[in-house]
Amino acid sequence: MNGSSGDYAPITLKNITQNNSDQVGIIYGDVGTTEFKCSATSSLEKNEYVQIHHEVCGFVLGQVDGIERRTNLSIEKAQQMSNGDEVDIEETISAIISIIGYRDGRGLLQVPRTPFRAGEPVYRADERLIRDIIGLQDDIKTGAYIGLLSGHDIPVFMDINSIVQKHLSVLAKTGGGKSYVVGVLIEEFMKHNITVLILDPHGEFSALKKRGKDVTSTRKFGVHPRSYRDKVMEFSPDTNINKDAVPLKFTLRNLDPREILSLTNIRNVRTYLVMLRKTLDYLKSSGRDYTIQDIIDVLEADKETPNGVLVDELEYLKEVDIFASKGTKMNELIVKGKTTIINLRGTPPDIQQLIVNRITTALFELRKTNAVPPMMLVVEEAHNFCPQQGQVASSKIFKTIASEGRKFGLGLLIVTQRAAKVDKNVLSQCNTQIILKVTNPNDLKAIIASVEGLTSGMSDEIQRLPIGVAIVMGGKISMPLIVEIRPRETMHGGESVKIL
Numbered sequence: 001m002n003g004s005s006g007d008y009a010p011i012t013l014k015n016i017t018q019n020n021s022d023q024v025g026i027i028y029g030d031v032g033t034t035e036f037k038c039s040a041t042s043s044l045e046k047n048e049y050v051q052i053h054h055e056v057c058g059f060v061l062g063q064v065d066g067i068e069r070r071t072n073l074s075i076e077k078a079q080q081m082s083n084g085d086e087v088d089i090e091e092t093i094s095a096i097i098s099i100i101g102y103r104d105g106r107g108l109l110q111v112p113r114t115p116f117r118a119g120e121p122v123y124r125a126d127e128r129l130i131r132d133i134i135g136l137q138d139d140i141k142t143g144a145y146i147g148l149l150s151g152h153d154i155p156v157f158m159d160i161n162s163i164v165q166k167h168l169s170v171l172a173k174t175g176g177g178k179s180y181v182v183g184v185l186i187e188e189f190m191k192h193n194i195t196v197l198i199l200d201p202h203g204e205f206s207a208l209k210k211r212g213k214d215v216t217s218t219r220k221f222g223v224h225p226r227s228y229r230d231k232v233m234e235f236s237p238d239t240n241i242n243k244d245a246v247p248l249k250f251t252l253r254n255l256d257p258r259e260i261l262s263l264t265n266i267r268n269v270r271t272y273l274v275m276l277r278k279t280l281d282y283l284k285s286s287g288r289d290y291t292i293q294d295i296i297d298v299l300e301a302d303k304e305t306p307n308g309v310l311v312d313e314l315e316y317l318k319e320v321d322i323f324a325s326k327g328t329k330m331n332e333l334i335v336k337g338k339t340t341i342i343n344l345r346g347t348p349p350d351i352q353q354l355i356v357n358r359i360t361t362a363l364f365e366l367r368k369t370n371a372v373p374p375m376m377l378v379v380e381e382a383h384n385f386c387p388q389q390g391q392v393a394s395s396k397i398f399k400t401i402a403s404e405g406r407k408f409g410l411g412l413l414i415v416t417q418r419a420a421k422v423d424k425n426v427l428s429q430c431n432t433q434i435i436l437k438v439t440n441p442n443d444l445k446a447i448i449a450s451v452e453g454l455t456s457g458m459s460d461e462i463q464r465l466p467i468g469v470a471i472v473m474g475g476k477i478s479m480p481l482i483v484e485i486r487p488r489e490t491m492h493g494g495e496s497v498k499i500l
């Protein structure tokens with residue numbers, strides 16, 4: 001991807017020399033050990049990396065935390081200007097640089113214990129120093145290329161093994177770019193032959209089969225549009241709406257009475273549980289497969305027990321059409337190295353939760369015995385499948401996968417616009433995060449609380465992120481990085497959703 005590959009020598013005073021043309025400013029004023037001010041002599045941008053020479057530690061990495069244009073234009077002079085007078089404005093640019101640190105002899109990240117000197121030059125950071133200090137890898141073999149480091153032409157690779165082993169969350173408000181970046185990650189998974197299952201409530205990911213558009217960008221992302229049609233399989237409970245998908249069916253026989261009742265609007269489960277159990281036992285004793293209609297027929301034949309409410313609810317379930325005598329087998333759904341989309345567009349939420357529960361439960365069991373390959377499970381709209389409040393059919397299995405999935409090579413990718421509404425037990429198990437623009441104060445609070453290493457000072461930064469720019473944390477990356485997400489190779493399916 002980029003010229004400087006893995007085998008560079010450790011950064012020492014000797015092999016980093018500084019060319020004067022890279023100088024961007026001079027340290028001035030009171031100088032602390034965590035930050036200092038710099039009078040900028042050349043254009044500097046917020047979040048850009050700089051390096052400064054320290055008399056004991058050698059070159060130290062810093063980052064532009066804020067920039068201010070200081071002027072001598074007073075309110076009186078501004079008034080004169082509005083009256084048409086010509087006024088001279090003197091200005092200086094001052095940047096606040098926060099100090100990130102340097103690697104000591106053992107490779108540990110350290111911060112100088114004495115301040116820099118005022119008058120010392122500040123340089124634009126050397127790419128090798130940035131990579132070394134922030135722990136960025138440059139390995140296309142094991143890395144997912146997600147974009148460029150903000151302000152630098154440095155590609156950011158996330159370690160795929162640590163994504164799969166540590167769970168990942170993608171958090172942002174609606175329209176913040178979650179599905180877009182999830183698409184980027186899935187393209188990378190496909191490139192690396194990772195097996196993926198996507199739970200896709202809006203049917204956005206069918207577009208992975210389509211080649212993306214050529215994008216013109218001022219940034220050199222080096223992305224070429226392509227399709228992944230040969231890698232993608234799509235299943236859906238509703239193939240009337242999702243015509244490109246293979247029907248997803250379940251055998252009624254595998255559902256117990258409680259599960260069937262959980263699909264209905266019946267809240268007083270106890271009233272009907274015994275009745276339904278008896279009916280199912282009777283049907284099972286015949287040895288044949290049965291349908292919802294068969295259950296209705298048996299219930300209706302019983303003239304003595306009042307069961308009209310249950311019959312009405314079962315009539316509704318019959319309409320949903322997800323049951324068949326022959327269900328979809330897990331080995332049809334999961335194929336090594338392929339990406340399977342479960343397109344749930346058009347399926348009612350309670351049925352979605354039931355389907356998700358059945359598939360993920362089966363997946364977890366099969367992973368335990370290695371009957372399916374190690375894989376990633378992508379959960380869009382996760383707040384609907386593992387909510388913080390209330391219990392849905394799939395609540396329990398997500399807690400289990402979040403806490404135990406890693407042991408069995410089942411990685412979770414949790415996607416949500418409502419971080420505050422996702423089960424905290426699930427969210428806090430995600431050790432890698434991609435955070436895009438978030439504005440809701442409750443969601444910001446939940447994110448700061450669940451993400452290690454994210455300070456409350458960053459909530460300001462998160463609210464102001466432009467679309468397509470993410471804060472990436474965790475995995476092998478030792479500090480939060482600001483990343484401009486790369487364009488998609490495939491089409492992004494997000495737009496079509498809004499029209500519906």
Ligand SMILES: Nc1ncnc2c1ncn2[C@@H]1O[C@H](COP(=O)(O)OP(=O)(O)O)[C@@H](O)[C@H]1O
Pocket residue numbers: 172173174175176177178179180181467468469485486487492494495
């Ligand atoms: N990295 C990006 N580069 C270019 N456009 C983007 C990027 N991320 C998001 N967008 C644009 O923003 C829109 C919303 O993004 P999307 O991922 O669908 O949002 P979300 O899933 O968070 O609701 C997309 O349709 C796309 O046009």
Ligand SMILES: [Mg+2]
Pocket residue numbers: 178179180494
């Ligand atoms: Mg989305």
